[in-house]
Amino acid sequence: MFLILGSTTVDLLITGMEHLPALGADEFAQDNLVFTSRPLRMTIGGNGANSAYVLGRLDAATPGAVRLASAVGADELGTLMRGWLDAAGVDTRTLRTRDDAGTSTTTIAMDADFHRASFHHAGA
Known part of the structure; x- marks a missing residue:
């Protein structure tokens, strides 16, 4: 059995932009309003x-062989994360749900040249 200790984050990926938005303006302008050709993607982070x-998916023939000790918030993203892990065969009995914090998120904006800007909310 594998016991994994570590962070649990929902990654929100924004791709398909020609360039990253400029900072500093307090209204929508040509430099700080960027359109994307792709929808927002949510993934495990x-x-x-x-x-x-990954270990759960590799060891799918032995349900519960991988256990995660971490935390998520008592919110929709925490429910989504728990569902992804359960579907991969991960034992989530030690994945704590915290009522006092939201699930951690990282929003990653990436342009066509793979330059990126990331915004992290530490959360649960």
Whole structure:
């Protein structure tokens, strides 16, 4: 059995932009309003959740062989994360749900040249 300790984060990926928006303006302008040709994507993030998910998928024949000790918030993103991990065969009995914090998120905006800006909310 694998016991994974680490962070659990929902990654929000914004891609398909020609350039990243400029900072500093307080209204919508040509430099700071950027359109994207692709929809927002949500994926598993965080060192603990990523490791547990991959190991769970690799060891799918043995349900519960991978356990994640981490935390999510008592919110929709926490429910979504728990569902992803359960579907991968990860034992989530030690994935704590915290009522006092939201699920951690990282929003990553990436332009056509793969330059990126990231915004992280530490959360649970």
